[in-house]
Amino acid sequence: MDFVILSLVMLALGVYGLLTNRQLLKVFISVELIATAATINFVMLASSLGVGLGQAFLILAFSTDTAVSAVILALLVIVSKKYGTSDISKIIKSEEEKSETEAES
Amino acid sequence: MILEILSLGLIVSACLALFLDEVIYSVAALAGTFLFTALLYVINGAVFSAIFQFAVGVGTLAILFLSGEMLSDKPLKKTSPQKMGALLGMGVVLSLPAIFLSVSGAAGTYSEASFGDALWNLRGTDVVLEALVILTVAVGIAIVLYEKRNGGK
Missing domain, CATH: 1.20.5 (Single alpha-helices involved in coiled-coils or other helix-helix interfaces)
Structure with a gap:
């Protein structure tokens, strides 16, 4: 059982989800998985060595993670209200149509 | 043995959170991911980390449930049992390296500081x-x- 590989698998899953998902909430979930992978690496390595420093660093990591989550959710709400959808492909299509209309006029 | 089961549950719930079609079910699977992570911390003796994980996880999930309900588009079709089985199988396969492989090498220098x-x-x-x-x-x-x-x- 190796926690480094466990966190590596979680990181890979998060990055894959970040690159492939079209729903903004799924992108947010991917970011959460990446953050969870990083914290697992910190805490498990520290606790397996018997060091308290990993848990202390975790507080900083969690506060950063929470701030990032708040910013992402705020952006998500703004984008969803503006475009009426949280699908990235629909948002891109809407922007393209808007720019084409502006170019014609 | 219990660590392996928790790792398996962690990877499977992460797969479900990423690839399920309904956002609400994805958030529920993410709750499972946070729960398994906290349990892993408790079993490894990092109780403070488990408490922080639990607290942050509850807050994040509450907001995600609300925003997921408000903002997400309704999926055209529900997740089929075949896709659910494929996701579970993928999770099990992805958790095998963490269970059976190990990274060799000694840890570097570290301080003997306690948590406090x-x-x-x-x-x-x-x-x-x-x-x-x-x-x-x-x-x-x-x-x-x-x-x-x-x-x-």
């Missing part, structure tokens, strides 16, 4: 500054709300 020492002696400045930032945010929100209320009269 590490928190207050090594990260004391961070903790105080974070408290200052949170206090500033709280005061700012209070001022904005106060101005808004006065402006509304």
